Structure formats: C-alpha cells, structure tokens
Amino acid sequence: MQHKLRVAFFAEILTPELDGAVRTMYQLINRIDSGRYEFLFIYGEGPVNIRSFKSVRVPAITVPINAGYSLALPVFAQARLSQELERFKPEVVHIATPSILGEFGLNYAKQHGLPIITIYHTHFISYIAHYFKHLPFLIDGARQYLIQRYNSFYNSCDLIYVPSENIKAELQAVDIEPERMQIWKRGIDSRLFSPAKKDVNAISKLTGNHHPTILFASRLVWEKNLETLFEIYDEIQEGEPKVNFLIVGDGVAHKACKARMKNAIFTGKLRHSKLAALYASADVFLFPSVSETCGNVVLEAMASGLPCVIGNGGGSRDFIRNGENGFVCEPFSALEYVGKIRQILYDDKLKASIVEQGLLDSRTYDWGELASRYFADLNMLHQQQSLIAV
Numbered sequence: 001m002q003h004k005l006r007v008a009f010f011a012e013i014l015t016p017e018l019d020g021a022v023r024t025m026y027q028l029i030n031r032i033d034s035g036r037y038e039f040l041f042i043y044g045e046g047p048v049n050i051r052s053f054k055s056v057r058v059p060a061i062t063v064p065i066n067a068g069y070s071l072a073l074p075v076f077a078q079a080r081l082s083q084e085l086e087r088f089k090p091e092v093v094h095i096a097t098p099s100i101l102g103e104f105g106l107n108y109a110k111q112h113g114l115p116i117i118t119i120y121h122t123h124f125i126s127y128i129a130h131y132f133k134h135l136p137f138l139i140d141g142a143r144q145y146l147i148q149r150y151n152s153f154y155n156s157c158d159l160i161y162v163p164s165e166n167i168k169a170e171l172q173a174v175d176i177e178p179e180r181m182q183i184w185k186r187g188i189d190s191r192l193f194s195p196a197k198k199d200v201n202a203i204s205k206l207t208g209n210h211h212p213t214i215l216f217a218s219r220l221v222w223e224k225n226l227e228t229l230f231e232i233y234d235e236i237q238e239g240e241p242k243v244n245f246l247i248v249g250d251g252v253a254h255k256a257c258k259a260r261m262k263n264a265i266f267t268g269k270l271r272h273s274k275l276a277a278l279y280a281s282a283d284v285f286l287f288p289s290v291s292e293t294c295g296n297v298v299l300e301a302m303a304s305g306l307p308c309v310i311g312n313g314g315g316s317r318d319f320i321r322n323g324e325n326g327f328v329c330e331p332f333s334a335l336e337y338v339g340k341i342r343q344i345l346y347d348d349k350l351k352a353s354i355v356e357q358g359l360l361d362s363r364t365y366d367w368g369e370l371a372s373r374y375f376a377d378l379n380m381l382h383q384q385q386s387l388i389a390v
Contacts, residue, residue: 005036009094011101020121020186081104097121163293164315165318189367193362199277211242217278236341245263284345285307288337325361
C-alpha cells in the first residue's frame with residue numbers, strides 16, 4: 001500500500017468563498033489527491049467536514065474590528081487537539097496565519113521536529129495605520145510589535161509562499177529571511193472570469209442608463225484606502241463624462257460609503273457568477289487599495305477584459321505594467337486616478353490595447369500549476385526532514 005503523506009493544516013477560517021485567502025486555500029483543498037495525501041484540518045470557523053478528511057473545529061470569537069471574521073482559541077480545545085494530533089501523527093504542518101491557532105501549530109511542529117509551510121495571505125502590517133488612525137501615537141509601537149511577531153513566526157517556517165516580488169521586498173525589509181520565501185502567485189479561473197460573460201443588460205438594470213461604468217469590488221473596510229475612493233468619486237462627479245460608480249462588496253464601512261457616495265450604486269456582496277458578468281460589462285476597474293497581499297480582484301478584472309486603474313502598492317501592483325496592461329497611480333492622488341480613468345474612457349484604441357494585453361497576461365496565472373508545486377513542496381519538505389532525522 002502506498003504511503004500517504006500526512007499534513008496537519010491549521011487555518012483560522014475555512015468558510016468557503018469568504019475572501020481571497022480562503023478561496024486560495026480551497027484551490028489546494030479541492031485538488032488534494034486522497035490516494036497520496038491525508039490531511040487533518042484544524043480551524044475555527046468553517047463547515048463540519050472538509051471533504052472526507054478528519055476535521056477539528058476549535059472554539060472561536062468574533063473579531064471586534066472586523067465583522068464576519070473570527071479568532072480561534074485552541075486553549076479551549078487543547079486536550080482534544082493533542083489527542084487528534086497524536087492519533088494523526090503529521091509529517092508536515094501547514095499554517096495559514098500567525099494567529100493564536102497558528103502559534104499553537106508552530107509550537108507543535110517545533111516540539112516534534114516537523115517542517116512547516118505557510119502561505120502569506122494577509123498583509124497585516126499595512127493595516128496598522130488604518131486601525132490606529134484615531135490613536136496615531138500608538139502606530140509605531142503597534143507596528144513594531146507586529147513586526148516582532150512576524151519575525152518570530154515566519155523565520156520559524158521552512159517555506160513561505162509570497163504572492164509577489166513587491167510583498168517579498170516589504171517582508172525582507174522587516175527582516176523576514178529571504179531564503180525562506182518563494183514566489184507563489186495566484187491563479188485565475190478563466191472559465192468563470194472571461195469577456196464572454198459580458199451582458200450589456202447587467203449594468204443597465206442596476207444603473208438605469210448607458211453611461212460608462214467604473215467598478216470597485218472589495219470588502220468595504222478602511223484599509224482599502226476608501227478615503228481616496230471618496231475623493232476620486234467627487235472628482236468624477238464634477239466633470240465629464242457622466243459615469244456610473246458601481247460598488248460591489250460589504251463590510252464595516254458600508255454605511256459610511258453609502259453616506260459619502262450618494263449617487264453610487266451599491267450591490268452588496270455578490271456571488272462570483274454575478275460579479276463575473278459585471279467585470280465583463282463595466283468600462284474601468286478602479287482599485288486604490290495598497291494593503292493587498294495579492295489583489296485577486298485585479299486579476300479577475302483583467303481576465304474579464306476590464307482595464308484596471310490601481311494604487312501603487314501592495315501585492316496587486318505586480319499584476320500591472322503601467323501603460324501596457326493597466327495604469328498604476330500614486331496611492332493617494334485622486335487627480336491621477338481620474339486622469340487615467342478619463343484616458344481609458346476617451347481613447348478606444350488605448351483601451352483595446354490594455355484589454356488585449358491584460359487578457360494575455362491573466363492567462364499565465366494557472367491554479368493547476370500552483371497546486372502541483374504546493375504538493376511537490378510538501379513531499380520535498382518531508383524528504384528533507386527524513387534525511388535530517390537519519
């Protein structure tokens with residue numbers, strides 16, 4: 001009988017379709033070959049069972065500053081977790097985030113001499129300024145504390161997947177050891193996100209007109225640079241051409257966004273099938289956020305034939321070559337965003353060129369290839385550890 005590599009997988013949340021990080025994890029989970037691998041999933045929020053694998057849910061509490069997200073507390077399930085891990089006897093440990101549960105997984109792996117793999121999902125360092133904007137005197141201290149936590153956690157991992165050179169450079173700047181990091185981008189489902197999903201009625205049903213439509217799709221949280229979004233909205237409203245502002249998503253800042261952008265159309269959170277039709281039917285994708293680890297929405301828009309105007313920062317920056325397959329703007333310069341948006345709206349030849357190049361580039365992002373590399377790396381880590389043990 002073929003040996004199955006045993007992997008303990010620690011994640012805060014495994015609720016399908018919650019966000020880009022969870023969707024990334026399910027791209028791997030759905031490709032696990034159960035004939036070659038055995039997984040033990042340990043998580044706070046999520047389904048009762050994950051495929052046919054052993055699944056252990058840990059008590060969790062809601063995160064006060066981010067509704068819809070929770071924090072797993074392994075201290076309330078410590079005996080059960082120890083028993084399950086003892087029965088399972090993992091050979092590799094996958095940890096999603098440096099949370100309390102992540103620290104539990106890290107300590108277990110270190111105590112048992114197991115290799116650790118992680119995917120850098122969320123760029124929390126970039127959130128500090130937003131979370132403490134009303135207490136600016138705390139920003140430096142909070143940032144330094146988080147950097148120390150990052151160093152302790154990530155420099156204990158054997159392999160860190162990071163989505164872009166930009167994020168790798170930022171992590172290296174705060175002393176994450178570069179030899180542990182490997183570029184592991186993100187994929188795109190080109191059957192779901194495609195220009196073929198264009199539906200001229202999808203937009204007009206929402207707007208009641210045929211004006212050009214600027215689309216913003218994201219969680220509505222302050223770290224997405226919403227203040228600059230408001231300024232762009234104001235500038236666009238005051239000039240030509242007449243446009244629709246379409247806001248897809250939900251979050252703690254939803255009410256504030258509606259109050260601030262009174263003429264914008266808000267859809268709330270949409271299923272990907274409906275979002276795909278809006279991507280393919282809009283005229284410009286606007287994304288000023290510079291806190292992204294990856295920026296999946298930018299890749300989705302490109303794959304849908306929608307030209308992107310984005311902020312210069314975070315992981316999404318790596319998708320765009322300025323002026324070729326989209327535009328990159330100074331993060332807080334509303335006038336620059338507006339100028340690039342108008343260029344696209346007024347220049348059909350430029351727009352067609354950007355769309356064509358964006359489509360070509362998006363096709364190089366393949367989930368199947370990324371998953372194959374992940375499973376190969378699990379085997380590699382196990383083999384390396386076996387050699388050390390000998």
